Amino acid sequence: MPSIRNFSIIAHIDHGKSTLADRLIQYAGLVSDRQFRDQMLDTMDIERERGITIKSQSVTLPYRSTAGEDYELNLIDTPGHVDFSYEVSRALASCEGVLLLVDASQGVEAQTVANLYAAMEHDLTIIPVINKIDLPSADIELAKEQIETELGLNSDDALLCSAKEGIGIQELLEAIVERIPPPRGSSDLPLSALIFDAHYDAFRGTIVSCRIFDGTLRPGDVIRLMYNDATYKVEEIGLFRIVREPRKELVAGSVGYLIAGIKTIGDIRVGDTVTLDEHPAPSPLPGFKEVKPVVFSSIYPISSDEYQSLSDALEKYKLNDASLVYQKDSSAALGQGFRCGFLGLLHLEIVQERLEREFDQAIIMTVPSVLYDFTLKDGTTLMVDNPTYYPDVLEIERCFEPFIKASILIPERYMGAVMKLCMERRGAESKFHYPTPGRIEMTLEMPLAEVVFDFYDRLKTVTQGYGSFDYELSGYRESDLVKLDILVNGEKVDALSLIVHRLRAREWGVQVCDRLKEEIPRHQFKIAIQGAIGGKIISRSTISPFRKDVTAKCYGGDITRKRKLLEKQKKGKARMKVVGMVTIPQTAFVAVLKTKNE
Amino acid sequence: MSDSRQLPGLYVHVPFCLSKCPYCDFTSITAPELIPAWLGALEKECRLRSGTFGLFDSLYVGGGTPSILQDRHLDRLVTALHRYFQFEDRSEVTIEVNPDDVCENRLELLLKLGFNRISLGVQSMQESELHFLGRRHTAEQTLRLLDTVRSAGFDRMSLDLIYGFSADPAVPHRILWEKTLERVLRFEPDHLSCYMMTFEGDTPFKKLFSEGKLAPPPEEEGEGLFLFTSELLEEHGFLHYEISNFARSPDTVCRHNQKYWDHTPYLGLGPSAHSFRDGARWWNTRSVPHYCETLERGSLPVEGFENLTEEQLQLERLFLGLRTRRGVDESLLVQRPGASPVLLKLLASGIVERRGSRIAPTRKGFLLADGLPLLF
Numbered sequence: 001m002p003s004i005r006n007f008s009i010i011a012h013i014d015h016g017k018s019t020l021a022d023r024l025i026q027y028a029g030l031v032s033d034r035q036f037r038d039q040m041l042d043t044m045d046i047e048r049e050r051g052i053t054i055k056s057q058s059v060t061l062p063y064r065s066t067a068g069e070d071y072e073l074n075l076i077d078t079p080g081h082v083d084f085s086y087e088v089s090r091a092l093a094s095c096e097g098v099l100l101l102v103d104a105s106q107g108v109e110a111q112t113v114a115n116l117y118a119a120m121e122h123d124l125t126i127i128p129v130i131n132k133i134d135l136p137s138a139d140i141e142l143a144k145e146q147i148e149t150e151l152g153l154n155s156d157d158a159l160l161c162s163a164k165e166g167i168g169i170q171e172l173l174e175a176i177v178e179r180i181p182p183p184r185g186s187s188d189l190p191l192s193a194l195i196f197d198a199h200y201d202a203f204r205g206t207i208v209s210c211r212i213f214d215g216t217l218r219p220g221d222v223i224r225l226m227y228n229d230a231t232y233k234v235e236e237i238g239l240f241r242i243v244r245e246p247r248k249e250l251v252a253g254s255v256g257y258l259i260a261g262i263k264t265i266g267d268i269r270v271g272d273t274v275t276l277d278e279h280p281a282p283s284p285l286p287g288f289k290e291v292k293p294v295v296f297s298s299i300y301p302i303s304s305d306e307y308q309s310l311s312d313a314l315e316k317y318k319l320n321d322a323s324l325v326y327q328k329d330s331s332a333a334l335g336q337g338f339r340c341g342f343l344g345l346l347h348l349e350i351v352q353e354r355l356e357r358e359f360d361q362a363i364i365m366t367v368p369s370v371l372y373d374f375t376l377k378d379g380t381t382l383m384v385d386n387p388t389y390y391p392d393v394l395e396i397e398r399c400f401e402p403f404i405k406a407s408i409l410i411p412e413r414y415m416g417a418v419m420k421l422c423m424e425r426r427g428a429e430s431k432f433h434y435p436t437p438g439r440i441e442m443t444l445e446m447p448l449a450e451v452v453f454d455f456y457d458r459l460k461t462v463t464q465g466y467g468s469f470d471y472e473l474s475g476y477r478e479s480d481l482v483k484l485d486i487l488v489n490g491e492k493v494d495a496l497s498l499i500v501h502r503l504r505a506r507e508w509g510v511q512v513c514d515r516l517k518e519e520i521p522r523h524q525f526k527i528a529i530q531g532a533i534g535g536k537i538i539s540r541s542t543i544s545p546f547r548k549d550v551t552a553k554c555y556g557g558d559i560t561r562k563r564k565l566l567e568k569q570k571k572g573k574a575r576m577k578v579v580g581m582v583t584i585p586q587t588a589f590v591a592v593l594k595t596k597n598e
Numbered sequence: 599m600s601d602s603r604q605l606p607g608l609y610v611h612v613p614f615c616l617s618k619c620p621y622c623d624f625t626s627i628t629a630p631e632l633i634p635a636w637l638g639a640l641e642k643e644c645r646l647r648s649g650t651f652g653l654f655d656s657l658y659v660g661g662g663t664p665s666i667l668q669d670r671h672l673d674r675l676v677t678a679l680h681r682y683f684q685f686e687d688r689s690e691v692t693i694e695v696n697p698d699d700v701c702e703n704r705l706e707l708l709l710k711l712g713f714n715r716i717s718l719g720v721q722s723m724q725e726s727e728l729h730f731l732g733r734r735h736t737a738e739q740t741l742r743l744l745d746t747v748r749s750a751g752f753d754r755m756s757l758d759l760i761y762g763f764s765a766d767p768a769v770p771h772r773i774l775w776e777k778t779l780e781r782v783l784r785f786e787p788d789h790l791s792c793y794m795m796t797f798e799g800d801t802p803f804k805k806l807f808s809e810g811k812l813a814p815p816p817e818e819e820g821e822g823l824f825l826f827t828s829e830l831l832e833e834h835g836f837l838h839y840e841i842s843n844f845a846r847s848p849d850t851v852c853r854h855n856q857k858y859w860d861h862t863p864y865l866g867l868g869p870s871a872h873s874f875r876d877g878a879r880w881w882n883t884r885s886v887p888h889y890c891e892t893l894e895r896g897s898l899p900v901e902g903f904e905n906l907t908e909e910q911l912q913l914e915r916l917f918l919g920l921r922t923r924r925g926v927d928e929s930l931l932v933q934r935p936g937a938s939p940v941l942l943k944l945l946a947s948g949i950v951e952r953r954g955s956r957i958a959p960t961r962k963g964f965l966l967a968d969g970l971p972l973l974f
Binding site: 546558560563566581 | 962
């Protein structure tokens with residue numbers, strides 16, 4: 001029986017996590033060079049295109065050490081984004097150690113720090129790895145210094161590698177078997193396995209990724225999901241070796257999959273404990289949390305007769321993404337749709353993109369909102385994630401909005417610009433820490449609403465790409481909120497309403513009016529756009545009519561060409577929403593909150 | 599509203615020019631040696647189409663440059679047309695003519711052949727602009743010809759003009775355009791086609807436009823030129839009856855072109871010519887050699903055909919109607935009269951106006967003709 005090691009690779013985005021995983025897979029000989037493609041573990045198009053990992057995947061790598069011992073190395077690939085931090089925490093809980101990747105030319109970044117803390121919380125063995133040493137801009141000494149000072153790790157322990165060039169891979173694998181402890185736990189105890197992710201397969205149903213802590217799992221076992229309190233009969237178990245490889249048993253310490261006729265991924269909760277129905281574990285594994293959405297937006301079909309089609313698409317989509325929540329919604333401007341909750345903005349973008357690409361839906365997404373908490377005069381509380389349901393101002397006693405603790409790591413020279421940006425976004429209680437000369441780590445409290453939109457983009461812009469950002473939710477705080485309504489030619493467009501802080505209302509009003517002026521094409525007539533609080537207009541912009549569009553001649557009887565052009569334009573227009581008489585493009589609803597990149 | 603009560607029109611495309619103008623997208627080649635073959639093929643096409651459309655009340659010989667045909671070729675062409683098709687007595691019979699191809703004798707011949715309307719490709723009365731447009735003729739030649747057209751006995755004369763471009767950055771085009779109009783108005787044409795320069799198809803101007811080396815006037819200037827043209831000509835008694843077309847009186851409206859815009863049947867002969875009848879449209883190959891070869895084999899040179907759905911016919915009625923002063927029937931725009939907020943808005947904005955049961959574009963509305971059909 002080979003010895004097992006369970007590990008994960010953690011890194012700031014773009015520090016080479018997927019490339020290193022690829023190299024390890026190749027080294028283990030799991031795929032032939034012919035079958036190999038980049039980002040082996042990122043199976044979704046969107047993951048490959050964006051170079052990000054959305055879902056956790058694991059792979060079991062066979063390895064014979066230089067000492068001649070055989071090992072099964074379980075690499076658990078984790079999502080690389082704060083939206084999926086709970087999934088990351090469950091993946092880390094399934095490991096005994098991590099490779100902490102640092103880009104030799106970029107050095108330690110905010111996510112590196114956040115990831116380190118996460119790994120430390122799980123008491124994991126940390127192997128610092130300096131990657132991309134082949135780059136001309138690599139500064140290994142500086143990276144080592146940062147590992148010492150910013151991460152507090154012994155830089156002598158750091159391994160050097162270039163995942164791209166395949167340098168240092170053998171040493172890395174040796175370090176994994178030498179430094180990361182083998183899993184503890186006993187195969188004879190009652191089964192206790194942690195679900196760290198699940199995938200949906202059209203033929204097999206839900207495929208559950210899990211780590212066995214104690215006990216043994218075999219096909220035919222009747223398992224109980226402890227949180228959900230549901231039982232299933234196991235059909236198949238096995239290891240992920242790029243393809244699923246069925247096994248007769250999974251013993252304590254293993255990482256693998258189970259298939260048990262679980263219809264939808266919604267029946268599974270990441271973090272839940274799998275045990276045997278007959279001999280249950282005395283208690284579930286620690287750390288289970290119900291994931292709650294933090295960002296909300298409504299999805300509407302562009303054409304109202306596509307509502308059923310959108311409804312079907314969401315249902316199918318949900319099979320593979322349990323973290324999306326949705327319910328019916330309706331808007332005076334946009335008709336019937338769905339209010340959806342997301343883990344964060346990246347999650348929102350992913351859902352939008354996949355609905356459009358994989359499910360061929362033409363949709364409009366409204367301005368994202370966070371979940372506000374209102375205490376009303378009658379003593380009741382009201383949670384509002386949709387400006388449409390903003391309570392009557394006369395009934396509101398107090399308002400609360402969610403805050404985050406942001407941590408931002410930047411080169412010192414951008415301090416001024418970043419402070420300005422954070423102050424604009426109502427950042428407060430900032431603390432500074434100088435991990436190494438020339439670098440600043442800022443931590444501050446900010447309203448979630450101010451970052452959900454384009455804060456990260458803006459940070460990247462003002463720091464020319466050098467700033468890195470991470471955050472965690474830190475609870476609700478009282479806030480002076482108002483509802484900003486947008487009127488297009490005098491008609492209120494409910495889907496454009498926003499809940500904003502009173503002091504920023506005017507600023508938002510001006511911005512939304514200006515953005516809409518850019519987003520809405522000129523019409524044959526003048527269009528007035530107004531921002532209003534209550535009945536009071538606080539901002540306005542005007543789209544002047546265009547005065548001439550006639551170009552194409554219609555002579556010589558070739559009417560067909562002209563008509564075809566019109567038919568094409570009509571089709572394009574069907575992808576826009578007509579509110580009143582004004583055609584509003586799909587992009588306008590989300591674009592209103594994006595500040596312009598000067 | 600399909601005006602099948604109207605008699606059909608016949609169009610003949612002469613796909614030859616002595617030189618290509620850099621803005622022109624119409625099918626034409628500079629290979630006069632192919633004229634006899636084309637003529638032979640055209641005769642065959644006439645024979646194959648003979649009797650299919652019944653009596654015509656308009657004939658339009660366009661191009662290309664029909665006036666580069668030699669006398670005997672013109673004679674042969676007209677003979678073939680009369681052999682295979684019937685024309686109503688008072689038909690409108692137009693030929694497009696280039697100012698440098700025609701002398702007094704030529705005009706007499708055209709009259710003798712039965713042409714009663716001449717369409718002159720004047721384009722501009724400014725030498726610098728004619729040069730820019732790649733025209734072969736001079737303003738001088740045009741003046742000389744204009745002097746003789748009336749005396750030769752043509753009582754119907756239409757002039758083609760182009761505006762909205764800049765041949766010389768030192769002189770505002772607006773001034774040159776005004777002069778061109780003034781000069782041609784002295785000859786009292788009974789019809790004017792004033793086309794705003796567009797960059798289309800596979801032309802040298804289109805290429806320059808794509809490369810950013812040539813641009814249409816800014817929107818406001820283009821608007822100004824258009825409105826100025828319309829106002830000036832209406833002050834001179836013309837009727838602005840279609841975006842680019844002006845008639846001295848309702849009687850001098852171009853009967854043939856009108857058929858394209860109101861779904862009256864028309865038969866097109868020659869390369870690239872389009873035909874329409876009973877909700878179907880078809881068009882000939884653009885290639886002159888291919889046109890000749892196909893007819894040589896005894897087949898029709900039809901390259902494309904479409905049967906229009908009722909929806910497509912409606913859309914065409916809408917956009918064609920909105921390009922003309924007659925406008926469209928209100929029922930085409932709204933199901934229930936008066937219930938369309940868009941229509942009310944357009945009426946209030948002075949883009950369209952109500953005339954009985956019809957909705958017609960105003961002068962300002964003509965400028966928006968491309969977008970208007972999309973609003974309904």
